[in-house]
Amino acid sequence: MGRIHSIETMGALDGPGLRMVVFLQGCPLRCKFCHNPDTWNPGGGQEVASEAIVARAVKLKRFFGARGGVTFSGGEPLGQAKFVRACVGLLHEQGIHCALDTSGGLWNEEVQALLDACDLVLLDVKHSDPARFHDLTGGDPAALDAVLAHLALTRKPVWVRQVIVPGWTQDEAQVRQMLRKTAGINRIKTELLPYHTLGVHKWRALGIPYALEGAQPPSEDTLRALRALTE
Numbered sequence: 001m002g003r004i005h006s007i008e009t010m011g012a013l014d015g016p017g018l019r020m021v022v023f024l025q026g027c028p029l030r031c032k033f034c035h036n037p038d039t040w041n042p043g044g045g046q047e048v049a050s051e052a053i054v055a056r057a058v059k060l061k062r063f064f065g066a067r068g069g070v071t072f073s074g075g076e077p078l079g080q081a082k083f084v085r086a087c088v089g090l091l092h093e094q095g096i097h098c099a100l101d102t103s104g105g106l107w108n109e110e111v112q113a114l115l116d117a118c119d120l121v122l123l124d125v126k127h128s129d130p131a132r133f134h135d136l137t138g139g140d141p142a143a144l145d146a147v148l149a150h151l152a153l154t155r156k157p158v159w160v161r162q163v164i165v166p167g168w169t170q171d172e173a174q175v176r177q178m179l180r181k182t183a184g185i186n187r188i189k190t191e192l193l194p195y196h197t198l199g200v201h202k203w204r205a206l207g208i209p210y211a212l213e214g215a216q217p218p219s220e221d222t223l224r225a226l227r228a229l230t231e
């Protein structure tokens with residue numbers, strides 16, 4: 001059994017092809033730009049059995065095509081690594097591709113086993129500098145370093161992603177540092193995503209002061225210039 005926030009049945013953004021996206025409940029980080037603070041509480045959401053998730057995916061399998069499958073996102077799926085790994089094992093028995101969308105914010109033996117079990121990792125690098133990473137997320141940068149070291153060792157295919165946040169990640173030196181930090185892994189794609197304010201209303205609904213009040217999304221020109229560094 002695990003706890004999930006929700007399921008998106010036909011996602012086209014979180015991994016290759018069309019995918020069922022399972023948003024796990026609970027996250028150890030507190031990213032200032034988070035657009036899903038409603039996933040933070042590990043006791044929230046709903047309890048669900050791995051078999052129920054797999055049954056739902058099997059019903060959708062014909063839409064996945066050759067490239068699609070299931071993506072585990074969050075929240076932070078590493079927080080329920082044992083449960084997610086059980087799901088992945090059952091999905092693989094059904095021939096369904098499994099991706100893991102994670103911040104790399106936790107490291108332990110169960111996390112290691114989950115990384116090894118998945119077919120693809122979408123690694124959200126919140127910040128390339130350890131001290132700034134901690135300031136931006138409240139998390140332990142050593143966990144991300146351990147995840148990166150393991151991914152480098154196993155050569156697991158990885159999509160590296162980063163949200164471009166004004167005043168935090170929105171600068172060329174930071175992006176270059178992020179590219180150096182991830183150079184040793186099997187990085188098959190790099191995506192820079194614009195900060196947005198679509199989740200601000202959720203902070204308000206939860207009664208939490210929004211940490212980036214007044215911040216504006218990067219302009220198209222800024223994003224284009226930063227993306228050029230990744231090509």
Ligand code: SF4
Pocket residue numbers: 027028029030031033034035036037039074075076103137
């Ligand atoms: S890792 Fe994701 S869910 Fe967790 S706080 Fe950061 S943005 Fe939000």
